[in-house]
Amino acid sequence: MDAHSGDLDDDLCQGRRRVTIRDVARAANVSVATVSRALSGSETVTPRTRSHVLQIAEKLDFVPHAGAQSLSLQRTDTIGVVLPDLHGEYFSELIRGLDLGARSMRQNLLLSASHGDISEAIAALRSMRSRVDGLVVMAPFADGELVGDALKGAVPLVLLNSARSGSHAAFAVDNHAGALAVARHLLAAGHKKIAFIGGPPDNLESQERLRGFRDAHREAGVKAGPILRGNFREESGFAAATLLLLRGERPDAIFAANDAMALGCLHALKNAGIAVPGDVALAGFDDIPVARFLDPPLTTAGVPIAEMGREAVEYCVKLVRGELTKPVHKVFAPALAVRASSANKKGEAERPSPSTGRVSS
Amino acid sequence: MDAHSGDLDDDLCQGRRRVTIRDVARAANVSVATVSRALSGSETVTPRTRSHVLQIAEKLDFVPHAGAQSLSLQRTDTIGVVLPDLHGEYFSELIRGLDLGARSMRQNLLLSASHGDISEAIAALRSMRSRVDGLVVMAPFADGELVGDALKGAVPLVLLNSARSGSHAAFAVDNHAGALAVARHLLAAGHKKIAFIGGPPDNLESQERLRGFRDAHREAGVKAGPILRGNFREESGFAAATLLLLRGERPDAIFAANDAMALGCLHALKNAGIAVPGDVALAGFDDIPVARFLDPPLTTAGVPIAEMGREAVEYCVKLVRGELTKPVHKVFAPALAVRASSANKKGEAERPSPSTGRVSS
DNA sequence: GATAGGCCTGTAACCGGTTACATGGCTGAA
DNA sequence: TTCAGCCATGTAACCGGTTACAGGCCTATC
Numbered sequence: 001m002d003a004h005s006g007d008l009d010d011d012l013c014q015g016r017r018r019v020t021i022r023d024v025a026r027a028a029n030v031s032v033a034t035v036s037r038a039l040s041g042s043e044t045v046t047p048r049t050r051s052h053v054l055q056i057a058e059k060l061d062f063v064p065h066a067g068a069q070s071l072s073l074q075r076t077d078t079i080g081v082v083l084p085d086l087h088g089e090y091f092s093e094l095i096r097g098l099d100l101g102a103r104s105m106r107q108n109l110l111l112s113a114s115h116g117d118i119s120e121a122i123a124a125l126r127s128m129r130s131r132v133d134g135l136v137v138m139a140p141f142a143d144g145e146l147v148g149d150a151l152k153g154a155v156p157l158v159l160l161n162s163a164r165s166g167s168h169a170a171f172a173v174d175n176h177a178g179a180l181a182v183a184r185h186l187l188a189a190g191h192k193k194i195a196f197i198g199g200p201p202d203n204l205e206s207q208e209r210l211r212g213f214r215d216a217h218r219e220a221g222v223k224a225g226p227i228l229r230g231n232f233r234e235e236s237g238f239a240a241a242t243l244l245l246l247r248g249e250r251p252d253a254i255f256a257a258n259d260a261m262a263l264g265c266l267h268a269l270k271n272a273g274i275a276v277p278g279d280v281a282l283a284g285f286d287d288i289p290v291a292r293f294l295d296p297p298l299t300t301a302g303v304p305i306a307e308m309g310r311e312a313v314e315y316c317v318k319l320v321r322g323e324l325t326k327p328v329h330k331v332f333a334p335a336l337a338v339r340a341s342s343a344n345k346k347g348e349a350e351r352p353s354p355s356t357g358r359v360s361s
Numbered sequence: 362m363d364a365h366s367g368d369l370d371d372d373l374c375q376g377r378r379r380v381t382i383r384d385v386a387r388a389a390n391v392s393v394a395t396v397s398r399a400l401s402g403s404e405t406v407t408p409r410t411r412s413h414v415l416q417i418a419e420k421l422d423f424v425p426h427a428g429a430q431s432l433s434l435q436r437t438d439t440i441g442v443v444l445p446d447l448h449g450e451y452f453s454e455l456i457r458g459l460d461l462g463a464r465s466m467r468q469n470l471l472l473s474a475s476h477g478d479i480s481e482a483i484a485a486l487r488s489m490r491s492r493v494d495g496l497v498v499m500a501p502f503a504d505g506e507l508v509g510d511a512l513k514g515a516v517p518l519v520l521l522n523s524a525r526s527g528s529h530a531a532f533a534v535d536n537h538a539g540a541l542a543v544a545r546h547l548l549a550a551g552h553k554k555i556a557f558i559g560g561p562p563d564n565l566e567s568q569e570r571l572r573g574f575r576d577a578h579r580e581a582g583v584k585a586g587p588i589l590r591g592n593f594r595e596e597s598g599f600a601a602a603t604l605l606l607l608r609g610e611r612p613d614a615i616f617a618a619n620d621a622m623a624l625g626c627l628h629a630l631k632n633a634g635i636a637v638p639g640d641v642a643l644a645g646f647d648d649i650p651v652a653r654f655l656d657p658p659l660t661t662a663g664v665p666i667a668e669m670g671r672e673a674v675e676y677c678v679k680l681v682r683g684e685l686t687k688p689v690h691k692v693f694a695p696a697l698a699v700r701a702s703s704a705n706k707k708g709e710a711e712r713p714s715p716s717t718g719r720v721s722s
Numbered sequence: 723g724a725t726a727g728g729c730c731t732g733t734a735a736c737c738g739g740t741t742a743c744a745t746g747g748c749t750g751a752a
Numbered sequence: 753t754t755c756a757g758c759c760a761t762g763t764a765a766c767c768g769g770t771t772a773c774a775g776g777c778c779t780a781t782c
Contacts, residue, residue, distance in 0.1 A: 018515070018768090020767095020768055020769085021768065021769060021770095022768080022769095030731075030732085031731065031732045031733075032732090032733095032768090032769080032770090033731070033732060033733080033734095033770080033771070034730085034731060034732075036769070036770055036771080037731090037770090037771090040770085044729070044730065044731090045730075045731085046729095046730070046731095049730085049731085061513055061515075063487060063490050063491045063515075064491060064768080064769065065431075065432065065491055065767085065768050065769065066428070066431070066437075066491040066492040066769095067427070067428040067429070067430070067431035067432040067437065067491075067739095067767085067768080067769090068428070068432050068737090068767070068768035068769035068770090069428070069768080069769055069770080070426075070427070070428030070737090070769095071426065071428040071429050071432060071736090071737045071738065071739085071767095071768080071769070071770095072736075072737050072768085072769050072770045072771085073737090073769085073770070074737075076427075076428065078471075078492075086453055086456055086457035086460060087453065087457065087650075088450060088453060088650070089449060089450045089453060089651075090453075091453045091456075091457075092447055092448065092449060092450060092451075092452045092453035092456070095447055095452075095453070095456060095472070095474075096447035096448065096474070096475070099447060099472065099473070099474045099475060100475070103475070108471055108473070108488070108489070108492065109471065109472045109473065110439075110469055110470065110471055110472075111456070111460065111470050111471075111472045112460070112469070112470065113456075113457070113460045114457070114460060114461070114464070126424065127469070128469070129424050130424045130425060130426055130427040130428075131427040131439075131469065152422055154379070154422075154424075234650065234651065234654050238654070263651060263654050264654055266654075266656070267654040267655075267656060267658075270656045289448075289449070289595065290450075290595065290624060290651060293595050293599070293624050293625055293627075293628040294628075294655075295627070295628060295631045295656060297628075379738090381737095381738055381739080382738065382739060382740095383738080383739095391761075391762085392761065392762045392763075393738090393739080393740090393762090393763095394740080394741070394761070394762060394763080394764095395760085395761060395762075397739070397740060397741080398740090398741090398760095398761090401740085405759070405760065405761090406760075406761085407759095407760065407761095410760080410761085425738080425739065426737085426738050426739065427739095428737085428738080428739090429737070429738035429739035429740090429767090430738080430739055430740080431739090431767090432737095432738080432739070432740095432766090432767045432768065432769085433738085433739050433740045433741085433766075433767050434739085434740070434767090435767075723782100724781100724782090725780100725781090725782090726779105726780090726781085726782105727778105727779090727780090727781105728777105728778090728779090728780105729776105729777090729778090729779105730775105730776090730777085730778100731774105731775085731776085731777100732773105732774085732775080732776095733772105733773090733774080733775095734771100734772095734773095734774100735770100735771090735772085735773100736769100736770085736771090736772100737768105737769090737770090738767105739766105739767090740765100740766085740767090741764100741765090741766090742763105742764095742765085742766100743762105743763090743764095743765100744761105744762080744763075744764100745760105745761085745762075745763090746759105746760095746761085746762095747758105747759090747760090747761100748757100748758090748759085748760100749756105749757090749758085749759105750755100750756095750757095751754100751755095751756090752753100752754085752755090752756100
């Protein structure tokens with residue numbers, strides 16, 4: 001047995017050293033260039049040579065070193081995702097969509113989350129910058145322009161639900177329109193005093209939803225009800241509703257700025273023996289999957305969460321590949337999903353089958 | 362103006378070429394070695410030189426090329442995570458924990474999901490192998506040994522909720538004990554005919570939960586009620602409960618193999634005008650955050666989902682760093698969280714405050 | 723039989739970091 | 753004054769891929 005394969009065998013047995021393209025070349029009696037060409041598939045290599053090389057590579061369990069590849073190819077086949085938070089089903093849906101997009105484009109997904117403020121997010125961006133070909137960033141708490149500037153154009157960027165995307169590509173929900181639709185619906189159902197439970201005050205999505213809520217009241221010439229502050233989590237919806245009741249300010253309806261808070265609200269109302277929608281109607285925003293399984297099923301503004309994530313990644317990859325040039329600002333219009341939680345003040349639901357919304361699968 | 366700085370300025374202006382360590386060295390009038398040492402922080406560099414270099418690097422917005430770094434350092438500072446699915450709040454909790462672990466260890470997280478079967482998961486593993494220092498793999502549908510073998514020891518591996526982890530590190534929930542506790546609780550509350558809604562038949566977690574369910578009945582000398590098959594999603598819980606009712610087999614209680622299916626169940630029961638727990642008691646498994654906000658709050662087996670994810674990543678990083686040697690098999694014992702959904706057949710709850718479980722924040 | 727031309731394959735430079743080893747300058751003691 | 757010794761710094765090899773370019777072989781035609 002010759003020295004080369006002996007060394008390799010020893011190394012493999014002891015798991016000491018990774019198998020390199022040179023090991024494959026040696027074992028297959030060809031040069032590294034031929035191995036590289038055979039593996040990349042698209043070069044001028046004799047079919048016989050190719051299959052021989054592939055067989056050897058398979059036998060040695062060769063996997064190219066991603067770092068070396070990214071060094072010479074100047075790409076990583078990885079998209080970075082920076083999210084502000086990970087609480088609740090909204091984010092599993094979003095990540096599911098991001099993953100679908102990455103899979104469809106054969107990219108890896110580098111995930112970083114829980115960045116509560118812009119400086120943290122920018123730090124995450126810096127550390128990701130050299131590991132990804134493109135970035136999808138959700139920064140609803142801040143100026144999207146800042147996020148883009150932090151990258152100095154080093155990497156293609158797609159903003160998700162961020163304001164002032166400026167020159168960058170952006171995917172966003174029309175929060176104002178969605179909230180307007182929900183609030184109009186509640187007003188049309190005969191509710192006069194409608195409370196609003198908002199998200200964090202520095203969150204732009206929350207701000208836009210509040211604006212929609214107010215505009216609907218202005219339109220209708222109705223004074224907007226009490227406005228409370230939450231944090232988009234169940235607990236804060238629960239706390240806000242509890243506070244409303246303690247104050248003795250029971251409204252006709254409550255519009256929570258997202259479904260998670262609506263869920264917390266619902267729990268507080270039921271705990272207090274208040275019928276929904278009989279005594280107080282309720283609506284949320286997002287249409288997370290559980291919304292239709294609540295009792296009563298929740299009226300909400302349907303956001304195609306996963307779809308947005310998928311499209312954002314796919315678009316980002318196309319930017320990386322140079323298949324697209326001008327930045328796109330795509331706005332998703334939420335679809336009002338009327339369910340039982342917001343049935344008319346008089347008791348009759350607007351729709352015959354309250355448990356199904358816009359979509360039924 | 363000399364050629365070097367001119368080129369650099371031009372390139373920077375046009376964003377043409379990335380700034381390399383050689384550019385920094387040139388601008389700072391030192392060698393690349395000095396720059397590298399100054400940036401890595403831990404070498405013998407004059408404080409004056411160091412701060413000068415850092416300043417220049419900052420000015421040029423230098424970020425080291427991760428691929429080049431991983432090539433020479435033989436590490437990526439990245440942990441890969443392979444998950445079977447991403448539906449529901451269980452996974453956002455899990456990912457939240459994984460992210461926390463990665464942050465605490467200053468690692469990046471490479472995520473790949475929706476691998477419904479072992480061959481898909483193994484393909485994902487192969488593509489991740491060269492991009493990560495370690496892997497956390499959740500493969501509840503399959504033989505953990507296979508997953509480990511696929512890697513041939515190339516990368517440290519931590520298995521999550523996988524059976525037969527063999528020689529690999531593993532973190533898992535004691536599904537049998539958790540289900541045993543829930544089923545015992547239901548039996549002790551006086552329920553005789555308890556239906557079980559399982560997960561996918563090839564899912565080992567589902568199998569173990571079913572086994573716990575059966576063992577509790579064996580212990581109590583009670584015949585186990587009808588056993589239905591679900592897929593861990595709300596819809597399947599809804600469908601299973603609907604089917605039960607259609608068949609006219611209304612049980613005393615229903616034990617769903619996870620909370621999402623219990624949620625679907627609850628919806629079906631309420632739709633049919635069946636009181637929970639008055640007519641039928643209900644229990645789930647996992648204690649996802651929404652469980653305590655349902656009406657009635659859901660009795661379930663509390664799994665520290667995020668905590669498991671965090672520990673798995675932290676442990677994986679320690680394996681990578683060689684700080685640990687022998688593989689650990691850590692089993693998390695679920696804590697029975699009794700809430701209103703399983704109140705006694707007679708009507709009185711077992712605990713005074715049914716809406717709070719084991720933990721209250 | 724000689725040669726042009728095409729196709730397959732090999733050699734070596736390059737991507738951008740890290741670091742072993744070499745080197746030069748400075749301090750302090752003889 | 754000289755030289756040992758130490759410390760900050762520089763040079764260049766290396767990590768493991770890709771690919772431009774060089775070169776060798778084989779066929780086809782004159």
